[in-house]
Amino acid sequence: MLPDKLQALVRLLARLPGVGDKTAQRYALFLCTADPAIARELGLALAGLEAEVGPCTRCGHVADRSAAGGLCAICADPRRDGSVLCVVGRVQDLLSIERSAAYRGRYFVLGRLLAPLEGIRAEDLPLERLKALLRDPARPVTEVLLATPPSVDGEATALLLAEELRPLGARVTRLASGVPHGGDLEFADPVTIGRAIAHRRGVE
Amino acid sequence: MPDAVALDDRRTSHVALRELVVERVRNLDHLELEPAPGLNLIAGDNGQGKTSILEAIYLVATSRSFRTSRLAEVVAHGASVASVRAAVVELDGAAAADTPPGYVRHQSLGLDGARRVLRLDGEPPVSLAHYATRTPVVVFHPAELELSTGAPAARRELLDRVSLFQAPETSRHRAAYARALRSRRELLRLGSGARELEAFEAVLAEHGAALCRRRARACEALALEATAAFARLAPPELALGVRYEPGGSPDPELARAELARGRARDAGRPSPRFGPHHDDLGLTLDGRPARRVASQGQHRALTMALKLAERACIAAARGLEPILLLDDVSSELDRERSTALFALLGAGLGQVFVTTARPDLLADLPTGTSFRSFRVARGALVPAGG
Ligand SMILES: [Zn+2]
Numbered sequence: 001m002l003p004d005k006l007q008a009l010v011r012l013l014a015r016l017p018g019v020g021d022k023t024a025q026r027y028a029l030f031l032c033t034a035d036p037a038i039a040r041e042l043g044l045a046l047a048g049l050e051a052e053v054g055p056c057t058r059c060g061h062v063a064d065r066s067a068a069g070g071l072c073a074i075c076a077d078p079r080r081d082g083s084v085l086c087v088v089g090r091v092q093d094l095l096s097i098e099r100s101a102a103y104r105g106r107y108f109v110l111g112r113l114l115a116p117l118e119g120i121r122a123e124d125l126p127l128e129r130l131k132a133l134l135r136d137p138a139r140p141v142t143e144v145l146l147a148t149p150p151s152v153d154g155e156a157t158a159l160l161l162a163e164e165l166r167p168l169g170a171r172v173t174r175l176a177s178g179v180p181h182g183g184d185l186e187f188a189d190p191v192t193i194g195r196a197i198a199h200r201r202g203v204e
Numbered sequence: 205m206p207d208a209v210a211l212d213d214r215r216t217s218h219v220a221l222r223e224l225v226v227e228r229v230r231n232l233d234h235l236e237l238e239p240a241p242g243l244n245l246i247a248g249d250n251g252q253g254k255t256s257i258l259e260a261i262y263l264v265a266t267s268r269s270f271r272t273s274r275l276a277e278v279v280a281h282g283a284s285v286a287s288v289r290a291a292v293v294e295l296d297g298a299a300a301a302d303t304p305p306g307y308v309r310h311q312s313l314g315l316d317g318a319r320r321v322l323r324l325d326g327e328p329p330v331s332l333a334h335y336a337t338r339t340p341v342v343v344f345h346p347a348e349l350e351l352s353t354g355a356p357a358a359r360r361e362l363l364d365r366v367s368l369f370q371a372p373e374t375s376r377h378r379a380a381y382a383r384a385l386r387s388r389r390e391l392l393r394l395g396s397g398a399r400e401l402e403a404f405e406a407v408l409a410e411h412g413a414a415l416c417r418r419r420a421r422a423c424e425a426l427a428l429e430a431t432a433a434f435a436r437l438a439p440p441e442l443a444l445g446v447r448y449e450p451g452g453s454p455d456p457e458l459a460r461a462e463l464a465r466g467r468a469r470d471a472g473r474p475s476p477r478f479g480p481h482h483d484d485l486g487l488t489l490d491g492r493p494a495r496r497v498a499s500q501g502q503h504r505a506l507t508m509a510l511k512l513a514e515r516a517c518i519a520a521a522r523g524l525e526p527i528l529l530l531d532d533v534s535s536e537l538d539r540e541r542s543t544a545l546f547a548l549l550g551a552g553l554g555q556v557f558v559t560t561a562r563p564d565l566l567a568d569l570p571t572g573t574s575f576r577s578f579r580v581a582r583g584a585l586v587p588a589g590g
Binding site: 114115122152153157159160 | 383399
């Protein structure tokens with residue numbers, strides 16, 4: 001029905017999160033019928049993406065690869081409070097916390113949560129990288145704020161991290177509840193996230 | 205169809221469906237219903253779609269079905285999507301029956317296979333629990349005659365339905381408990397080390413304890429109402445006892461210790477020995493287990509008392525008399541059941557839907573009771589007499 005090239009594009013688009021076959025087809029048809037400049041610019045942006053953007057070498061947030069030391073904008077910002085480290089599951093969660101403007105410390109992005117039902121185990125978490133950050137005498141961290149989501153996997157990950165990180169000396173805290181439960185930080189409004197940060201509590 | 209006059213003596217506020225539109229739910233291809241605010245009678249032979257109408261009402265009100273846990277089964281054969289839309293009003297008991305109701309709420313449920321799309325006044329609801337508590341509804345169907353004699357799962361459901369209205373976060377604890385339970389089982393199966401197990405057991409204990417506290421509270425309210433209702437339905441010298449029998453503990457620390465201790469024993473078992481998935485509602489007659497000593501008639505009265513209690517507890521917690529769905533009032537109707545039915549109809553009185561294959565039974569209704577009646581044949585409404 002569709003030319004092979006277009007079929008291939010539909011299949012690629014359908015691999016994006018939240019994009020089903022119908023939407024993928026709509027996007028593909030749009031790209032080949034609308035102003036060709038859109039497709040061209042999109043193609044260029046995509047082709048250069050991997051070479052130009054990658055994970056921050058320190059925290060795992062997305063960073064410009066050409067930036068000094070491969071650091072993201074937050075790690076490179078000297079006005080950020082380096083004594084507090086906020087551990088999040090995904091980059092989206094980091095962005096939600098940033099939108100709340102309630103937090104001025106730095107981050108660490110796990111990239112995944114403990115999820116035995118999906119085959120994700122403790123050894124799949126970047127624990128050693130996180131510990132190395134906390135052991136760096138040049139940049140002392142006094143508080144680790146665990147901001148994994150309040151889901152079963154998020155809570156279990158926070159508890160495991162608390163156990164693992166406590167011997168390293170920093171105070172371990174957890175977001176106060178109030179963020180919609182079972183859910184994503186991504187969908188919580190900035191005021192709720194701000195409150196959860198302000199009322200964070202120590203993990204015993 | 206005759207215009208129904210609302211049932212009188214309505215003191216509490218109640219919730220009522222004003223309009224129902226059903227698309228491709230089971231054998232209902234397209235159905236529109238404008239029910240009376242009081243009693244509605246849905247007549248029809250078996251297999252014509254009477255129960256599916258009640259199921260559609262339950263679906264749009266609660267987002268769940270009372271006939272199946274697999275929502276894909278609800279979608280009509282050969283169709284990929286189904287939907288139910290409802291316009292709902294909250295009627296103030298103090299106001300006259302003909303007062304134009306102020307606010308009409310629109311609720312809808314769409315099913316795309318097993319995927320569920322919910323809308324409250326056109327917007328996605330803030331949570332499932334919020335959606336499911338807008339329009340309280342209590343259903344009584346033939347399978348529930350085993351409420352007092354059957355497996356504990358049905359009695360746990362009863363506790364949780366009440367609890368949902370007392371503390372909506374109950375459903376979140378229940379879902380989290382189930383996931384944590386499966387996670388722990390997987391870790392035990394894999395022979396995981398202690399630190400991951402400890403993390404998931406702590407989460408499991410936390411949600412299990414929360415569930416336990418909420419069920420204890422739900423049981424307290426149910427017990428009060430059920431014993432009072434039972435006294436009206438059964439010989440007064442017979443005392444009903446309703447007690448929460450927890451399978452776990454309300455104390456998360458204790459639950460954690462229990463789970464840690466039970467690891468070796470629980471490995472290879474489908475679920476741990478300890479926890480609220482073993483909860484039950486203990487029912488006694490004069491201090492002896494109802495399961496063993498109750499007669500058939502006493503079981504019926506007991507089940508009826510529990511349903512009356514469910515309705516009363518939900519009404520109290522929500523501040524609104526729920527919609528009542530009574531399915532298949534004709535099957536093996538006996539004296540106890542009809543007496544109980546009229547007891548139910550006489551209690552508080554909100555909107556009621558009754559399905560029956562024998563509309564003549566309604567002749568037993570107290571004189572002066574008005575109702576609107578509908579007739580269903582092959583999944584569609586047909587003009588009804590009465
Ligand atoms: Zn960084």
